[in-house]
Amino acid sequence: MLKRTIYSLAIVALIAGCSSGTKLNDTPVTDRSGTAGGQQGGASAVAPVSIDSTAGTAQGPVGIERIVYFDYDSYTVKPEFQALIDGHGRFLKANPQRRVSIEGHTDERGGREYNLALGQKRSEAVRRALTLLGVNDAQIEAVSFGKEKPAVQGSGEEAWAQNRRAEIRYTR
Numbered sequence: 001m002l003k004r005t006i007y008s009l010a011i012v013a014l015i016a017g018c019s020s021g022t023k024l025n026d027t028p029v030t031d032r033s034g035t036a037g038g039q040q041g042g043a044s045a046v047a048p049v050s051i052d053s054t055a056g057t058a059q060g061p062v063g064i065e066r067i068v069y070f071d072y073d074s075y076t077v078k079p080e081f082q083a084l085i086d087g088h089g090r091f092l093k094a095n096p097q098r099r100v101s102i103e104g105h106t107d108e109r110g111g112r113e114y115n116l117a118l119g120q121k122r123s124e125a126v127r128r129a130l131t132l133l134g135v136n137d138a139q140i141e142a143v144s145f146g147k148e149k150p151a152v153q154g155s156g157e158e159a160w161a162q163n164r165r166a167e168i169r170y171t172r
Contacts, residue, residue, distance in 0.1 A: 119144030
């Protein structure tokens, strides 16, 4: 009986230790396309970037970054990355044969399962932002690597900030 009690308490402690206050089921992306639910008249809080949406390489559009960074324990796409997402959205809409894989990553803190879930939510947030811009969902794959593929080695805020990301990779 004592073994069962100890075993039960250990499981409860393990589950409680893996929990977080971050809600992983609500993707915080807003529709700013100017259609139903968006802002009136198509106005956007971010100034549009003028690029030639048909110009690109085998790797995707020229002159547009491919990494969206996130705050600690968050999967909210920050406003400063909206222009990046808009550029990729225009390129993908102009090139419907192109496909992307959005790879979600986390820093080294937290458990493996939690970080895989958070990485997935980060890739899904970028995916959702692209589909709200009119990109066909069939062109986008969202995957998570959690903390398994850090961009930078190290255990400090500078390294962690670079590892909390979603990378847009053109597959074809």
